[in-house]
Amino acid sequence: MTCRRMLFLSWLATVWLAVLPHTAWAQAQAGPAYTLKPEYFRVADFKLQSGAVLKDMVIEYATLGEPRRDAAGHIVNAVINPHGWSGNYAQSVTIAKDMIGPGRPLDPEKHFIIFPTAMGSPGSSSPSVSGLGPRFPRYTVSDMVAAQHRLVTEKFSIRKLAGVIGASMGGYQTLQWITQYPEMMNWAVPIATSRKADGRNIGIFGMMSYNIRSDPGYLNGEYKEQPREGMRRGFMGTYLWYFGTAFYDAQYKTEEQALKGLQDAGLGSDRMDANDIIWRNNAMAAYDVTPSLSKVKAKVLVVGVVEDELFPPKEATQPIADAIPGAKAFLYESPLGHLGCAVHIGKANDAIAKFIGEAEKN
Numbered sequence: 001m002t003c004r005r006m007l008f009l010s011w012l013a014t015v016w017l018a019v020l021p022h023t024a025w026a027q028a029q030a031g032p033a034y035t036l037k038p039e040y041f042r043v044a045d046f047k048l049q050s051g052a053v054l055k056d057m058v059i060e061y062a063t064l065g066e067p068r069r070d071a072a073g074h075i076v077n078a079v080i081n082p083h084g085w086s087g088n089y090a091q092s093v094t095i096a097k098d099m100i101g102p103g104r105p106l107d108p109e110k111h112f113i114i115f116p117t118a119m120g121s122p123g124s125s126s127p128s129v130s131g132l133g134p135r136f137p138r139y140t141v142s143d144m145v146a147a148q149h150r151l152v153t154e155k156f157s158i159r160k161l162a163g164v165i166g167a168s169m170g171g172y173q174t175l176q177w178i179t180q181y182p183e184m185m186n187w188a189v190p191i192a193t194s195r196k197a198d199g200r201n202i203g204i205f206g207m208m209s210y211n212i213r214s215d216p217g218y219l220n221g222e223y224k225e226q227p228r229e230g231m232r233r234g235f236m237g238t239y240l241w242y243f244g245t246a247f248y249d250a251q252y253k254t255e256e257q258a259l260k261g262l263q264d265a266g267l268g269s270d271r272m273d274a275n276d277i278i279w280r281n282n283a284m285a286a287y288d289v290t291p292s293l294s295k296v297k298a299k300v301l302v303v304g305v306v307e308d309e310l311f312p313p314k315e316a317t318q319p320i321a322d323a324i325p326g327a328k329a330f331l332y333e334s335p336l337g338h339l340g341c342a343v344h345i346g347k348a349n350d351a352i353a354k355f356i357g358e359a360e361k362n
Contacts (some may be wrong), residue, residue, distance in 0.1 A: 036062035052137035060123035065108035082173035127275035134221025170190030179292035192341030208234035231269035244337030290352030
């Protein structure tokens with residue numbers, strides 16, 4: 001693992017320790033400990049949705065569990081777990097541990113779990129990793145999933161996945177998988193996500209990008225040093241939507257406390273790259289699978305967090321379930337709001353595990 005990736009994972013842990021109550025952090029650590037080893041798959045001349053071509057497209061990934069094969073030698077128990085906005089292949093085993101383990105939704109004793117790092121996130125091809133900086137082509141959530149499809153079908157020769165499960169931006173990818181490749185999986189569980197980028201989320205992440213681009217040090221993406229002030233301010237604003245109202249009420253009693261909390265959140269930008277952030281935000285802003293949801297063939301359970309202000313269940317979770325034939329919805333409560341989709345995912349374990357078990361019987 002490179003120093004950069006070690007620092008990135010260290011930042012994730014530091015931010016969670018800084019902002020979560022002790023009990024929430026303890027619950028986040030409650031699952032079995034797993035160590036993932038990253039590997040890399042390369043595709044030459046990968047064509048993007050825009051028509052642009054990446055000469056050397058790299059996908060970082062890790063696996064957990066053992067593949068089970070049918071009589072023809074094909075893997076039949078593979079599950080894809082795409083990560084959220086700020087993560088990489090290790091996100092689930094670092095901040096969503098409750099979801100992984102025997103009898104849990106991601107069960108290494110039953111499933112061969114593939115954890116890809118999304119295109120645009122460090123580890124896989126991105127503006128920073130590729131060295132292309134602002135010349136890195138614009139990509140979409142569809143391109144992220146197309147790259148993962150190449151990994152699944154070419155590296156592992158998988159013809160059909162058992163399922164796909166992911167939260168937040170990982171939920172975007174989950175829904176993209178079941179609409180872009182509807183014959184490719186038996187089941188899917190999108191968590192704390194939406195069928196499209198709506199006006200408020202476009203604004204939230206657009207504000208982050210605007211703050212970065214407005215920093216004099218950004219230099220139209222040709223910076224030699226990261227435009228840290230713009231990145232910190234962008235993170236501070238976005239952070240306002242990540243937790244539930246109860247969390248903010250409990251944590252911040254004064255303006256000084258609130259600003260200090262936001263500034264601490266802004267430090268999360270210190271392990272990231274400005275162009276990576278902007279390109280990823282652009283990909284999210286262009287996302288919309290609404291027209292294809294009625295054609296989904298996988299069995300689907302849509303999971304939401306009651307207090308989620310990024311993806312409120314009424315506006316996000318339920319419309320997905322309503323649009324997909326036969327889909328069901330499950331909601332649970334978390335004072336952490338959107339970030340409860342990782343830290344408190346254990347509250348949904350029974351419902352998700354039961355759904356997967358029933359889906360895999362048929």
